Amino acid sequence: MRAASNPTIRIGFVSPQTGAMGSFGETDAYALDFVRKHIGAGLDIRGTTYAVEVIERDSQSNANRAAEVAGELILNEEVQIIIPASTTDVTLPVSEQAELNGVPSVSSTAPWQAVIMPRGGEAFEWTYHFFWSLEDIIASFVNMWSSAETNKKVGLLLPRNTDGEVWGSEEFGLPPALRAAGLEVVKPSLFEPRTNDFSAQIAAFKSAGCDILGGLVFPGDLRTAAIQCAQQGFKPKIATLTLLDRKRLELARAMAGKPKLLLLDEIAGGLTDGEAKDLVTLIARLRDRGVTIIWIEHVLHAIMAVADRMMVLSFGEKIAEGKPDAVMRDAEVRRVYMGIEA
CATH class of the missing domain: 3.40.50.300 (P-loop containing nucleotide triphosphate hydrolases)
Incomplete structure (x- = not known):
């Protein structure tokens, strides 16, 4: 109803442009410039031309900040659609604000389980999330690790956040799928994002003799973990930590x-x-x-x-x-x- 009565379609865009996850938003400026350039003349919808305005905000790699700027975009800027980008730390809080205020949220930045399951599996009314299922990427990891010549022991390095909890879920995450394929799973405590100490996790992997290291690690944490693995003499035969x-x-x-x-x-x-x-x-x-x-x-x-x-x-x-x-x-x-x- 907002868009139908307003000659300008206002779109809110929230992404981590600074902070620990800033690398995820590095190309946002290019993408937004491209969009603005190609819809500058407006959109013709059923014979009516609407101007389009895209208003961006930086979540600063903080879930609370993402919720704050989403609320600002909806209530103060009166956007009719809001788009969260890059990781569940943005998608979830922005989607919750969209649900609270009755504004469509369109996203495609994480497996659907990471968006739906933290809400108890409840359906959204205003959130439209398009992405592959966790099973798709899990199947790739399982096939790759099962075919390699190793002792079949997999160490999982996972962060203490929504992504880590979903990927490490004993119900629908990596562990049950790996065990079903005959792989042994070593899952130590979750690490705090931006930590400078992976000693507990590395010690667990070394003690179990893991030949395979997998998980979900942001670039900054991956760099720290890799350095400390080398320093502490943990040299897995295979390390697969991201889709990249x-x-x-x-x-x-x-x-x-x-x-x-x-x-x-x-x-x-x-x-x-x-x-x-x-x-x-x-x-x-x-x-x-x-x-x-x-x-x-x-x-x-x-x-x-x-x-x-x-x-x-x-x-x-x-x-x-x-x-x-x-x-x-x-x-x-x-x-x-x-x-x-x-």
Whole structure:
């Protein structure tokens, strides 16, 4: 009702642009600039043209701050839609504010279990969350670790937050799936994000003789953990701590045969903005080494950052081809993929 009676559609956007999770929001400025540029003329909806305003706020990597700025956007800025980005520490508090105030929240930043289960499995009324299920990524980890030549002992390094509790759940997380596949699970106490001491966790992994180290670790904590593992003599045969690690492993396997042509299919899917940026850097290096890359992708900012030429398909038909910037200005591409009429 707000949008229907207002000639301007106001969209709130909340992400961690500073703080411990700031790397997740590194590309937000580019993405928002792109959106503003391509909807600057407004959106035509059923014959009425609406101006569109995107109002961004920094959660400062703090869940309480995310809730605060979401409430401000809804009550003071009167946004009609709110979009939380990057990690459950933003998605959950923003979604709760959306539910409280009756404003749609649209998100796609975490497995649905990490958004639904902390609320006791209750359904949302105003939250629309689109993402893969935890089972999808768990299956990838299980298949990868089961096929490796190890002692099948897996140490899980998980943070003390919603993500860590969900991924480490004995009901639907990693532990029951790993045990069902014949892997032994070592799950010490959860670590506090931004800690400077992983001694307790490392000692547990060493004592159990874990050949495999897995988990969910933000970049800053991963750096600290890796340094301390080396200092304390813990050298697992396999360390897979993020989805980005798995993508890197897939690329390494593909490059082992020194191909001249590399085919990539949705490799940026499921990555955070910061992780996608790291992946783009790696792919750009491969391109600069002379490898020809054909990349099918829906994560637009990732492919725009590295592609020399772009082709856009709609229902199997080519609708545009050329330099990326020129393609994104194409009227048919704007109409089909962004709903923007010429």
